[in-house]
Amino acid sequence: MTDIYGPVTDWQDDFDHAVPEYNERAHEIWAEFQASGCPVAHSDRYGGLWAPFTHELVHEIAYDTDHFTSQGVVVNTGRPLIEAPVGPAPPITSDPPFHNIARRLLLPPFSPKVIAAWEPEVRRLCRDLLDRMGEITPGESVVDAAIQYAQSIPVNVIARMLGFPTEDEELFRGFVHDVLERINEPVEVRMEFMQRLDDYLTAQIEEHRENPRDDLTSYLLGVEIEGQKLSIEHVRGSIVLLLVAGIDTTWSAIGSSIWHLGTHPDDLRRLVDEPEVMLFALEEFLRAYAPVTMARLVKDDHDFHGCPMKANDWVLLPFPAANRDPAQFDRATDFIIDRQENRHGAFGLGIHRCLGSNLARLELKVAVEEFVARFPSFAVDGDVTWSVGQIRGPRRLPVRVDSVA
Amino acid sequence: MRVTVDSEKCQGHNRCFALAPELFDVDDYGTAVVIGDGSVPAELEEKARLAVANCPEFAIGIEE
Structure with a gap:
């Protein structure tokens, strides 16, 4: 891989979230920015990048669709080729008023009641993955909770929802890795792997045109806006969104939650002894370890609280940092498993609230429930590696199993 | 006590x-x-107050 930028020595003026150190030390870095008088980082990398770290500033940008466009939401060396208001992956890359039209097409299949019906399927999948770990010797066996467990859950669910072959699991993870983690490679390289993703999806869409069935791909091919079927670009873009947004994100949330339990035995014991605490624990996992930082592009030159933002600069929206801002949350950096007041923004704030939030919550809840039900006692044991870029979560998570139920 | 939802603020x-x-x-x-x-x-x-305390968009109100 060709990182065109290299290491960071100055987080304030040469910021880069794709340097491995960033996600490894994220909690420290955010706290430093929040305590400093200057909570906005800047960088000339990626053609201009800003990153505010307080809840107040993240909140302000998330609601400000006049100065910031969603046309691009993943910071990278290039710029999106399909313009606002549609953008390359509607509705996440869309701006008002088109955003609402595209979003309303996808809200019903992700509504709470429709998603709730997936619970038995997700639970069965989790139990299968645990079964496949084979013979476990308590106190000795080490499993990788990221690789053998978390990473396979969301990819299987979204592949089934889209009606894609689940045996292409590895391929999907590769696409998502390319899009979300290989952000600092030359534009030509990014164009090549985006093309591979497009080609794969075009073939899947063709196959669905020939054999329509009850899945989201056929649904997108059938729906209409004002009497018109969606363009192939819109269908493909929405599938890119569902695939890319639905895999690394939830994988990361599951992994971070298991990481927390594997490093905080009191919280693990509480969850095992009082499973009903999950109603609050789920939200505290999401607050304290929110995996997703979004991004925007600056529409026109804009003075943002003294920051001279230029048109087409990237702006990160680190909701995970906002969730740990002491100005917004009581005991912000503590994990309180039954936190009663929790207005976290793990799924974003404003009109772009994560479309898949109900599915993500279901997967996270069931995945953690099943893991602790099978392994009521475990501990992180070995080197953990973290993802790079806007999605933060463990990619290697060795866990020593100390008891099996 | 009555609860209200501001549908303009609610983002689901x-x-x-x-x-x-x-x-x-x-x-x-x-x-x-x-x-x-x-x-x-x-x-x-108590559940009504919890709902208020957990809405990220401040869309829920209570009238007492």
Whole structure:
């Protein structure tokens, strides 16, 4: 891989979230920015990048669709080729008023009641993955909770929802890795792997045109806006969104939650002894370890609280940092498993609230429930590696199993 | 006590429905609505306050 930028020595003026150190030390870095008088980082990398770290500033940008466009939401060396208001992956890359039209097409299949019906399927999948770990010797066996467990859950669910072959699991993870983690490679390289993703999806869409069935791909091919079927670009873009947004994100949330339990035995014991605490624990996992930082592009030159933002600069929206801002949350950096007041923004704030939030919550809840039900006692044991870029979560998570139920 | 939902502010986070399904419902688009006229029986007042304290968009109100 060709990182065109290299290491960071100055987080304030040469910021880069794709340097491995960033996600490894994220909690420290955010706290430093929040305590400093200057909570906005800047960088000339990626053609201009800003990153505010307080809840107040993240909140302000998330609601400000006049100065910031969603046309691009993943910071990278290039710029999106399909313009606002549609953008390359509607509705996440869309701006008002088109955003609402595209979003309303996808809200019903992700509504709470429709998603709730997936619970038995997700639970069965989790139990299968645990079964496949084979013979476990308590106190000795080490499993990788990221690789053998978390990473396979969301990819299987979204592949089934889209009606894609689940045996292409590895391929999907590769696409998502390319899009979300290989952000600092030359534009030509990014164009090549985006093309591979497009080609794969075009073939899947063709196959669905020939054999329509009850899945989201056929649904997108059938729906209409004002009497018109969606363009192939819109269908493909929405599938890119569902695939890319639905895999690394939830994988990361599951992994971070298991990481927390594997490093905080009191919280693990509480969850095992009082499973009903999950109603609050789920939200505290999401607050304290929110995996997703979004991004925007600056529409026109804009003075943002003294920051001279230029048109087409990237702006990160680190909701995970906002969730740990002491100005917004009581005991912000503590994990309180039954936190009663929790207005976290793990799924974003404003009109772009994560479309898949109900599915993500279901997967996270069931995945953690099943893991602790099978392994009521475990501990992180070995080197953990973290993802790079806007999605933060463990990619290697060795866990020593100390008891099996 | 009565609960209210500001449908302009609600973005479908679904927190109120998860915490107090006796008081809130969600439509096909995930937008929250109060059940009935929003009246809160005494035994559900704590759940109503939880719903307020967990709405990221500050869309839920309580009238006492």
